[in-house]
Amino acid sequence: MYAAPHRDRERIDGLATFAAVAFLTALGLVAALARVGAPDTVVVALGPLVAVFGLIIIGLVNRTARLSEFLAARRATPPFYAGMALAAVAAGMALSLGPQAAEILAPWPAAIAGLSIAALIVGPLLRRANASSAADVIATRFQAAPIRFLFALIVFAVGGLSAAAGFAAAVDALVAAAGLSRRLAEIAIAATLLAGVAPGGLKGQLWSDAASFGAALAVAAIGASLAWSASAQSGGQSAVAAWLAAPAPPDDAASLLRAAANALALAAFLPLAAPALGAPTGQARRAGAYGLVLILVAAGLGAAGWAGFAAGAAEARSPVAAALVGAAAWLPAAALARAGALAASRGGGVDLSAAYARFAVLASRRIALSRLTMLLVIGASAVAVDRGMIVPSRDLAWALGVNLALVSPAVALALAERGGPRSAAVLLATAGIAFAAGLGSGWRSAEPQQILVAALVAGSIGLLAGAVAALFERRMPPPAHFDPFADLPFSAPE
Numbered sequence: 301m302y303a304a305p306h307r308d309r310e311r312i313d314g315l316a317t318f319a320a321v322a323f324l325t326a327l328g329l330v331a332a333l334a335r336v337g338a339p340d341t342v343v344v345a346l347g348p349l350v351a352v353f354g355l356i357i358i359g360l361v362n363r364t365a366r367l368s369e370f371l372a373a374r375r376a377t378p379p380f381y382a383g384m385a386l387a388a389v390a391a392g393m394a395l396s397l398g399p400q401a402a403e404i405l406a407p408w409p410a411a412i413a414g415l416s417i418a419a420l421i422v423g424p425l426l427r428r429a430n431a432s433s434a435a436d437v438i439a440t441r442f443q444a445a446p447i448r449f450l451f452a453l454i455v456f457a458v459g460g461l462s463a464a465a466g467f468a469a470a471v472d473a474l475v476a477a478a479g480l481s482r483r484l485a486e487i488a489i490a491a492t493l494l495a496g497v498a499p500g501g502l503k504g505q506l507w508s509d510a511a512s513f514g515a516a517l518a519v520a521a522i523g524a525s526l527a528w529s530a531s532a533q534s535g536g537q538s539a540v541a542a543w544l545a546a547p548a549p550p551d552d553a554a555s556l557l558r559a560a561a562n563a564l565a566l567a568a569f570l571p572l573a574a575p576a577l578g579a580p581t582g583q584a585r586r587a588g589a590y591g592l593v594l595i596l597v598a599a600g601l602g603a604a605g606w607a608g609f610a611a612g613a614a615e616a617r618s619p620v621a622a623a624l625v626g627a628a629a630w631l632p633a634a635a636l637a638r639a640g641a642l643a644a645s646r647g648g649g650v651d652l653s654a655a656y657a658r659f660a661v662l663a664s665r666r667i668a669l670s671r672l673t674m675l676l677v678i679g680a681s682a683v684a685v686d687r688g689m690i691v692p693s694r695d696l697a698w699a700l701g702v703n704l705a706l707v708s709p710a711v712a713l714a715l716a717e718r719g720g721p722r723s724a725a726v727l728l729a730t731a732g733i734a735f736a737a738g739l740g741s742g743w744r745s746a747e748p749q750q751i752l753v754a755a756l757v758a759g760s761i762g763l764l765a766g767a768v769a770a771l772f773e774r775r776m777p778p779p780a781h782f783d784p785f786a787d788l789p790f791s792a793p794e
Contacts, residue, residue: 323515326350331620340619347623348478351515351631352488355508356495362507363499370501370667371432371650372785373578377506382575382583383590385509385635386423389571390415390595391516391602392636396469396692404697404748405566410559414566415595419588422567423576425715427584430783432502432577434570434711435649441714443651444721450728452647454706455570459644460677461699462571466637467493467681468690470630478626483686489634490682496638498671505638506578512631513594519628520601561752564759565700568708571639581783633692637681640699645673652784697748701755705735709763719770726769731762 330350334343368374377385397404405411431437438451467489474485496508566572575591576584648669684690709727713719719727738754739746746754 323350323354323518326354330623334618334620334623343619344478344622344626345480347625347627348474348480348488348630351627352492354515355492355511355631355634358508358511359492359495359497359499359504362504364501364503365664365667367666368785369503370670371646373501373503373506375578375580375783375785377503377575377578377580377587379579379583379587380590381510382506382579382587383592383594384513385506386419386572386575386588386591387594387598388509388513388516388632388635389575389639390591391513391598391632392466392469392634392639393569393696395473395633396465396636396696398469398693400693400748404693404752405562407559410563411566414563415572416592417563417567418569418572419576419591420585423573423588424584426573426711427576427579429715430652430785431650432785433643433646433649434573434707435647436652437649437711437714438724439649440652441717442710442719442721442724444724447721447724447728448648451707451710452649454702454728455647456644456673456677458570458699458703458707459640459642459647460680461695461702462640463493463637463644463677464640464681464684464690465692465696465699466633466635466640467678468685468695469633469692470637471685472692473630473633474626477629478622480626486682486686489630489637490678492634493637493641493678494675496634497642498674501667501670502574502578502642505642506575508638509575509635512635513598516628516631517594517598517601519624520598522624557753557756558749561704561749561756564708564756565704565752568711569700569703570643570707571636574639574642636696637678641674641677641681642670644677645670650784693748697751701735701751703755704752705731705755705758705762709759709766712763713766713770718775719766720773723766723769723773727762727766730765731758734758734761 330343330346333346334340364370366374394405426434426437429437431440435448435451435455439448442448442451470489471482471485474480474489475482478485480488492508495504497505500507576587579587650666681690706728709731710724713724713727735754735758736743738757739751
């Protein structure tokens with residue numbers, strides 16, 4: 301097991317402090333250029349450039365050829381930074397849903413419950429199983445090649461849809477904030493995504509997401525200070541207050557079903573579980589708690605910051621304000637895209653019961669295949685966004701729905717250590733048929749709420765069918781409970 305956590309933590313804190321100081325210094329230089337008379341277009345463009353180059357550098361610095369770091373960040377990500385990564389992905393989901401977020405995630409107590417379950421229960425459960433992704437649990441429990449291949453395709457679809465939604469939302473935000481051309485914005489976003497996940501895997505994603513959240517939060521705090529100084533804070537307060545004070549929907553069966561669908565769709569969403577998988581042993585729940593607190597802080601500062609930048613006084617229309625917004629507005633959506641691309645590449649999973657015997661042989665091959673898949677997902681997302689094929693709210697709703705209908709029940713059955721390949725096949729077939737039947741022939745125009753409700757019903761039916769089938773299947777022995785990503789001896793090649 302890793303023997304120098306305190307020394308590693310000092311190095312991590314030092315790098316994080318240096319990155320924060322460098323980012324704020326760069327923004328200060330942008331403001332100084334504006335004061336000395338630099339052209340407005342140059343000042344506005346420098347904000348996004350600072351963020352783009354910063355993320356590319358962070359991604360390249362975290363490159364690795366060690367499998368334990370690429371797949372599980374060596375279980376060495378401090379809980380606070382893992383919480384920042386969680387908050388970045390959650391903020392990216394809200395940004396991708398856009399104006400429909402309040403409607404899709406309503407009522408708000410259900411959304412908070414879903415995020416809490418993801419942060420405090422689902423992520424720590426996967427971490428306790430010593431997995432580096434949900435697919436590891438499937439690969440360990442249901443070892444039949446057809447089941448693993450089918451599950452890999454489903455996870456690829458979930459991750460690809462999430463990456464495309466985040467990519468499109470990031471491009472839209474960057475274009476709106478900085479006034480860049482869409483093609484240039486697409487190139488910038490694609491470069492940050494490739495640098496953020498391809499060289500370093502989960503390690504690169506977590507640190508890029510943490511940096512994205514920190515930068516966005518810093519800019520939101522600057523906007524909040526503008527709101528307070530211009531007495532415009534009431535705009536942000538009224539928006540948040542209106543959302544929280546929105547009348548509750550009728551307490552009928554349909555409304556309760558929608559609330560349950562929203563909560564469980566968030567609770568089981570694959571990208572939200574990733575930050576817990578890089579946390580040290582026993583620290584995953586603490587990382588989730590940090591993430592929930594940071595989400596609340598980001599919501600408050602984001603609302604006040606929007607009031608400061610969008611409804612403030614003269615500063616809100618200055619080139620410096622535009623540069624700040626351009627540097628931060630797209631960062632959360634890019635975090636969602638990174639998480640989706642990495643999730644898509646991990647659908648095959650790792651059989652944890654044979655990890656010791658196989659890691660030394662398959663390390664380079666696994667990393668190469670994951671990088672190739674991420675390149676494919678990011679490239680396909682860029683092409684789809686460029687051709688106007690992506691609607692972020694619709695594609696993210698489909699990602700949530702497919703995940704809830706097909707991935708979540710299979711992972712639940714695997715974590716319960718019940719059944720085998722046959723029961724898993726019954727589960728996936730039943731859930732898939734029920735999901736298709738619930739949406740019907742009008743699935744192309746289905747509303748997000750309809751997709752999530754159909755997914756909840758299908759997932760419940762599939763889980764029930766899989767559990768019944770497991771009763772008639774020979775019980776398999778539980779997998780060995782060791783962590784191959786942290787407990788590999790140092791002499792073993794990776």
